[in-house]
Amino acid sequence: MTTAQTVLVTGGNRGIGYAIATEFKKAGHNVAITYRSGEPPAEFFAVKADVTDAASIDEAFKQVEAEFGPVEVLVANAGITKDTLLMRMSEEDFTSVLDTNLTGAFRVVKRATKGMLKLKRGRIILISSVVGLYGGVGQVNYSSSKAALVGMARSITRELGSRNITANVVAPGFIQTEMTDVLSDDLKKQYIDSIPAKRFAAPEEVAQVVRWLSSDEATYISGAVIPVDGGLGMGH
Numbered sequence: 001m002t003t004a005q006t007v008l009v010t011g012g013n014r015g016i017g018y019a020i021a022t023e024f025k026k027a028g029h030n031v032a033i034t035y036r037s038g039e040p041p042a043e044f045f046a047v048k049a050d051v052t053d054a055a056s057i058d059e060a061f062k063q064v065e066a067e068f069g070p071v072e073v074l075v076a077n078a079g080i081t082k083d084t085l086l087m088r089m090s091e092e093d094f095t096s097v098l099d100t101n102l103t104g105a106f107r108v109v110k111r112a113t114k115g116m117l118k119l120k121r122g123r124i125i126l127i128s129s130v131v132g133l134y135g136g137v138g139q140v141n142y143s144s145s146k147a148a149l150v151g152m153a154r155s156i157t158r159e160l161g162s163r164n165i166t167a168n169v170v171a172p173g174f175i176q177t178e179m180t181d182v183l184s185d186d187l188k189k190q191y192i193d194s195i196p197a198k199r200f201a202a203p204e205e206v207a208q209v210v211r212w213l214s215s216d217e218a219t220y221i222s223g224a225v226i227p228v229d230g231g232l233g234m235g236h
Helices: 015-026 054-068 091-119 140-163 185-194 203-213
Strands: 006-009 030-035 045-048 073-076 122-127 165-172 225-228
Touching: 006 015, 006 054, 015 030, 015 073, 015 122, 015 203, 030 054, 045 054, 054 091, 073 091, 091 122, 091 140, 091 165, 122 140, 122 203, 140 165, 165 203, 203 225
Parallel strands: 006 030, 006 073, 030 045, 073 122, 122 165, 165 225
Antiparallel strands: none
């Protein structure tokens, strides 16, 4: 029997984040999500938050803590892309992606660890990407932000490992979401040809790995990068 934990998924209103939130809810946990705009899914305790604003994050955590108690599992999933070739990439294109994907993860992790240190336990899962280690054309900003999450997780592990707090990275490859649905058939075929598994992943395949990392079966795993990419980024 799973003991219900308080789980917070940033950017949990769509795509991989929504699949992760759904997976935790199915397993019987108390799940909260953050969303930045639009209407959040009704089935979750949803708080509006902007990961680029520390005050907004603090307020979101207060609401979650009032509803469910301290956050025991944090999934830092919120992210953006502003893809363009290096020579065309403005400094703002670069810094804004880092501010959301990397500094945003730092802001939510820092706030979550306050409660985790008091509880003397916690699970931090950072959602990276295969391009964080493999690279991607037109993605100098995005891949830099996602690669840096590895250093973050490993430094947190060294700092907080003795407090029963783990920090791990999940690096998805191409996932069947709204973002891949809009690709042309030619581009889809090109991507699929490069993946040893010869298919995109279902969002649930990422979500199950994230949930497992937060479980008692993974208590001795920290500072790890777990690829869910069908073999695309092997060796990285």
